[in-house]
Amino acid sequence: MLSQQSKYAVRGVIYLAIHASVNRKLGSREVGETINVPVPFLAKIFQNLNKEKLITSAKGPKGGFFLNEDQLSGNLLSVIKCIDGNGNFNSCFIGLPQCSDDNPCSIHHLAPPLRNTLINELKRKSIREFAKDTKKGKSHIF
Amino acid sequence: MLSQQSKYAVRGVIYLAIHASVNRKLGSREVGETINVPVPFLAKIFQNLNKEKLITSAKGPKGGFFLNEDQLSGNLLSVIKCIDGNGNFNSCFIGLPQCSDDNPCSIHHLAPPLRNTLINELKRKSIREFAKDTKKGKSHIF
DNA sequence: CATATAAAGGACATATTTATCTTTTATCTT
DNA sequence: AAGATAAAAGATAAATATGTCCTTTATATG
Numbered sequence: 001m002l003s004q005q006s007k008y009a010v011r012g013v014i015y016l017a018i019h020a021s022v023n024r025k026l027g028s029r030e031v032g033e034t035i036n037v038p039v040p041f042l043a044k045i046f047q048n049l050n051k052e053k054l055i056t057s058a059k060g061p062k063g064g065f066f067l068n069e070d071q072l073s074g075n076l077l078s079v080i081k082c083i084d085g086n087g088n089f090n091s092c093f094i095g096l097p098q099c100s101d102d103n104p105c106s107i108h109h110l111a112p113p114l115r116n117t118l119i120n121e122l123k124r125k126s127i128r129e130f131a132k133d134t135k136k137g138k139s140h141i142f
Numbered sequence: 143m144l145s146q147q148s149k150y151a152v153r154g155v156i157y158l159a160i161h162a163s164v165n166r167k168l169g170s171r172e173v174g175e176t177i178n179v180p181v182p183f184l185a186k187i188f189q190n191l192n193k194e195k196l197i198t199s200a201k202g203p204k205g206g207f208f209l210n211e212d213q214l215s216g217n218l219l220s221v222i223k224c225i226d227g228n229g230n231f232n233s234c235f236i237g238l239p240q241c242s243d244d245n246p247c248s249i250h251h252l253a254p255p256l257r258n259t260l261i262n263e264l265k266r267k268s269i270r271e272f273a274k275d276t277k278k279g280k281s282h283i284f
Numbered sequence: 285c286a287t288a289t290a291a292a293g294g295a296c297a298t299a300t301t302t303a304t305c306t307t308t309t310a311t312c313t314t
Numbered sequence: 315a316a317g318a319t320a321a322a323a324g325a326t327a328a329a330t331a332t333g334t335c336c337t338t339t340a341t342a343t344g
Contacts, residue, residue, distance in 0.1 A: 001143040004302065007237035014248050027320065041303050047322065060311030061319040076249070095149035096284070106156050106272050106281045107218070110263050114256035121252050130248050139248040142238070146332065169290060183333050189292065202341030203289045 006083040008037045009045050011141045013079050016055060017067050017131035025064030035142040045083065052082045067127065076130065077122040089119060148225035150179045151187050153283045155221050158197060159209050159273035167206030177284040187225065194224045209269065218272065219264040231261060 002010075015035050020026040028046055032039035046065050050057040054074060057065050067074075080089075092099035093111040101108075133139055144152070157177050162168040170188055174181035188207050192199040196216060199207050209216075222231070234241035235253040243250075275281055 002235065002237075004237065007235075010236045010249070011238075025320095029320090038303055040305075043321075044303090044323095050321085057321060058311080059309075059319085059321045060313095062312065063310085063320045065321090093144065093149075094152045094283070095144075095146065096153075096282070104281045106276045106283055107152070107264070108281060110260055114260055118252055118256055122249070134248045139246045139250060140238070141236070141248055167290095171290090180333055182335075185291075186293095186333090192291085199291060200341080201289085201291045201339075202343090203287095204342060205290045205340085207291090 001088060002080060003084050003088065005041075005045060006080045008042060009049060009079050009083045010076055011035050012037065012042055012045060013049065013055065013067070013076070013127060014130055014134055014141050016065055017072055017127050018135050020064070020066035022066060022068065025058055025062065025066050027064045031065070049079065049082055052078075054079055054082055072128040072131070073126050075123050075126060077119060079127075080122070089115065143230060144222060145226050145230065147183075147187060148222045150184055151191060151221050151225045152218055153177050154179065154184055154187060155191065155197065155209070155218070155269060156272055156276055156283050158207055159214055159269050160277050162206070162208035164208060164210070167200055167204065167208050169206045173207070191221065191224055194220075196221055196224055214270040214273070215268050217265050217268060219261060221269075222264070231257065 012031055012035065015031055016026060028043035029039050031037075031046075032042040046055060046057065049055045050065070053071070055065050055071060056068050057063070092105055093107055094105050096105045099105045099108055101112075134141055154173055154177065157173055158168060170185035171181050173179075173188075174184040188197060188199065191197045192207070195213070197207050197213060198210050199205070234247055235249055236247050238247045241247045241250055243254075276283055
């Protein structure tokens with residue numbers, strides 16, 4: 001459902017949300033090594049997230065990545081879409097290009113309700129909230 | 143969520159369920175061309191499904207593939223698992239190897255209930271039923 | 285039995301995704 | 315201003331998934 005890349009993105013972003021801030025920017029190296037994601041690959045991912053202003057970057061010494069308050073209020077769906085596009089989420093479960101509610105595939109009725117629930121939750125819940133839950137020990141990212 | 147291969151498999155199997163029988167076996171060519179799946183690729187897929195006795199094959203003239211009564215009573219989850227293994231379905235949504243109910247990832251609670259609903263339905267409903275619905279025009283496979 | 289047909293099997297080719305490396309650019313610190 | 319640090323950018327490499335081809339094996343039919 002999610003590409004490896006957007007899985008890394010989700011984990012990276014949550015990690016930044018918890019551990020980084022304007023005063024404590026984190027490099028791709030530090031993040032990648034702790035959450036166990038290939039460092040140069042994560043760097044690329046962060047680069048793309050930064051381009052779409054989903055995270056903030058700063059060059060030079062004491063540089064690195066973090067999420068500002070605005071970005072912490074964002075959601076994980078944007079992160080996933082930034083990396084994967086809409087394709088993976090909206091596409092037909094068995095890969096038919098013309099599959100729709102009007103012209104459904106054999107298993108069309110199964111997927112969308114579930115997918116929509118997931119999407120809505122990924123949209124509704126802020127990154128800040130995800131970070132908070134993870135911090136509390138309710139969940140983990142590595 | 144499903145690989146291209148298992149998407150093809152699902153569509154191919156439903157097509158066979160509708161149009162093939164012991165007395166009317168269909169070749170990968172005929173199936174592939176009508177449902178718009180690369181023929182040699184579909185042949186490979188059918189080969190694997192046959193190995194696991196999810197479909198039946200016969201060599202020689204008038205040979206081809208079909209589903210017997212027993213196989214029609216089977217489910218699509220077996221088809222998907224035969225091609226993709228368990229990995230794609232059971233794996234953590236954000237790709238953590240040790241993710242579980244006891245040790246959940248940040249978004250663990252979101253995915254499994256949905257995934258389980260889907261899995262249960264793919265297990266409960268027989269291929270025969272899927273074929274029937276498709277035949278009725280309620281849905282399509284190409 | 286000979287022939288034609290179609291699957292089985294395995295090698296090969298292409299495309300896409302994942303991962304790495306190197307150079308350039310920006311910026312903080314002294 | 316000079317040096318060090320870290321991201322940006324783009325080229326390259328490796329791995330995996332997708333797709334094709336060719337030879338062998340089995341079998342129905344004349």
